[in-house]
Amino acid sequence: MSARGLRPADVLRLLVTWLLAFLALLLTAVLLPGFAYTSWVPLLAAAAVTGLVGMIVRPVLVELAALFGWIAVGLATLFGQAVVMQVALDVVPGASFDSFWTAVAAAWIAAAFGTLIAWVSSAGTDESFAASLLRIKPGHIDDPDVEGVVFVQLDGVSFPVMQWVLQSGSMPTLRRWVDSGSHAVHEWTVQMPCTTPASQQAILQGTAAGVPAFRWYDRELGRVLVANRPADAAIIEARASTGRGLLADDGMSVSNLFTGDAPKAAMTMSRLEVARGSRRTRVVFARFLVRPDGLSRSLSRTIAEIVRERFQAARQHRLVVHPRVHRSWIFAGLRAFSNGLLRDLNTAVVSEEMMRGARSIYVDYVDYDEIAHHAGGTRVESLASLGALDQVLTVLARVAERAPRRYHFVALSDHGQSQGEPFASRHGVELSDLCRSLTHSETTGLEGSIEGWGRVDSVLEDLSGGGTGGMPKAASRRVDEILKPGSAASDAELIVLGSGNLGLVYVPGAQRLTLEELDARWPALLTGLVAHQGVGFVSVLGAAGPVAIGRAGRHHLTTGVVEGLDPLLPFGRHAPAMLLAATEMPQAPDIYVNSALDPDTLDVAAFEPLVGCHGGLGGWQDSAFVLAPSHLLAPDGPIVGGDELHQHLIGILDSLGHRATLQRSTP
Helix, strand or coil: CCCCCCCHHHHHHHHHHHHHHHHHHHHHHHHCCCEEECCHHHHHHHHHHHHHHHHHHHHHHHHHHHHHCHHHHHHHHHHHHHHHHHHHHHHCCCEEECCHHHHHHHHHHHHHHHHHHHHHHCCCCCHHHHHHHHCCCCCCCCCCCCCEEEEEEECCCCHHHHHHHHHHCCCHHHHHHHHHCCEEEEEEECCCCCCHHHHHHHHHHCCCCCCCCCEEEECCCCEEEECCCHHHHHHHHHHHCCCCCCCCCCEEEECCCCCCCCCEEECCHHHHHHHCCCHHHHHHHHHHHHCHHHHHHHHHHHHHHHHHHHHHHHHHHHCCCCCCCCCCHHHHHHHHHHHHHHHHHHHHHHHHHHHHCCCEEEEEECHHHHHHHHHCCCCHHHHHHHHHHHHHHHHHHHHHCCCCCCEEEEEECCCCCEECCCHHHHHCCCHHHHHHHHHCCCEEEECCCCHHHHHHHHHHHHHCCCCCCCCCCHHHHHCCCCCCCCCHHHHCCEEEEEECCEEEEECCCCCCCCHHHHHHHCCCHHHHHHHCCCEEEEEEEECCEEEEECCCEEEECCCCCEEECCCCHHHCCCHHHHHHHHHHCCCCCCEEEEECCCCCCCCCCCCCCCCEECCCCCCCCCEEEEEEECCCCCCCCCEECHHHHHHHHHHHHHHCCCCCCCCCCCC
16 A cells, blocks of 8 residues: 555554554563663564565565465475564564574564464454455556456355354354345255265356265265365366356356366365365465464464364263264364364455455355254254354455455355264164175265364465375375275275265166166165164166155156155155156265155264254255345246256346457357
8 A cells, every 4th residue: 555545554454453452562572582672662663574574575475475386385384474574573673582482482473472462363264364355456457347246155055054054143254244135045945965065066167967965875886075175176077067157257156066167276275186275275275374463363263263163062972962973073073174274264265366356256265064064953053163164255345345346245155954863872782783784785884073083184285395295184084995896895885974864875887777677686785774873765766767755655757656655745846856866866876865854853864973964855955045135136936946946047147248258168
């Protein structure tokens, strides 16, 4: 900002920042023996000089860190501020360190004091973080008259939950938008499967075809595909991409599974295997962490989130909350990552892209989804995370005011969540074990939860440069049981996978077995599955077409003919059409298994160790929301499926003058 444009508020902010830095430096000097000073005057000067030196040195450190990869980012994080302080004290007489390691200690202690003082003075708000984003210099664009769109995905938030937080005032920014009439909230019905891979592929690429779950056995490749593994995500997107996805016109994908054909992407699974690290992500990451307030903010919030999680887990146990699952220290770390560092990194990247003038941005915030899986979608800690995400929207709206083009905000979810005690916990048997006992066949089960690890892996991969080579992959460690041709598990006669309350049973091979072939090979399998009290229905491909089978009846999905009691009746009027589309999919399993639904509590039973889940039918998992500007989205009927929502979002972009240069070719 030029001197001519300096406002009184800016001067006041600089003076307050200087004072806080001086107080932190003074406390550090008092505590640290190797920090010598003659009086408080040199420290006051050093606080100012440190800020000036930082303006020069930090950009150099950021560029070097981005150039050399994640190891350089780590070194800059650990020692960057120490370099700044050492240079500053070399300039100012009357204050000095006895060694560089004293400077390192001083940098960390001063950062800790600075964070504490700033937190107390600002009542714990995100004001300093917002201020750092507002200092990003706006770029120059050739088409400022074209208005942009920021799509903010609040992962896993159902339409009923969104209605509740709007009514309760827990998300005041969204409530203010709705009350003003600028935005309206709409329900959309999620396709089956109700998973992030299927929904994001539909929303971003225009089709959910080819994605039968979060992970599945791919007959063409002869192995299991997992959507949050970079190599697999790239395969999945390549099959669906037409080159004209939602973000194809100067769009940016942030923290998603797929790119939507965006020219640029950060922390996006399908792009990681190709890019092997994003320089843009490393720049943003380094710029954030090299600053003492950024580093201390991340550390303090991480620790606070872990403490909060352990307290809330103990409270659930003490109050004998039911249903619940074991909440481990590993989950506490994953929650701290997704609700702390990842949230800030997403917000920083989106802010950078808005200031650059990107036409469209799609970002996924997984805060609520991560907590809801382990605590429950309607529990206090899950709902509280939405308040924090509302603050993110407040910050992004402030950044938009300084951006080189006007931005509209669209908040949406990819699916909802249903709740209930896991299948294995409730019935004492895994689905794979049940199938094994009914068939007496070699069965391999993949029923552990791996979704959260992929989010960690996306950041680590995107920070790694092409030359690191040995970067450990958190997600890969969690899915080391994935079947590969030639492995010991490849001899299995049945492969059973869990995807929320949707189970998938595959018979390995190039061809899918029909109902009649399954009955001939394992006469007790289908009848035994539907007889189990934890199973609501199974769906298979019969000689006359797809059919849903329950304990007391069948529903022929193509014709709508019902024999006996309709097994789909408890799951809603949309269930037959959703199940038909899923069962007809060539990638569908030989048997879909959907858990039972409690009609009183709407509880389902996940085939993974999760109390909150999504994947099949039942409860709120297939009820999602989209909150958009009223003049840009006014559907004249229900929105059914992510592919239909995609068309509505394309309509928003078209109405703003986007996509005019895209080739109008038929996929």
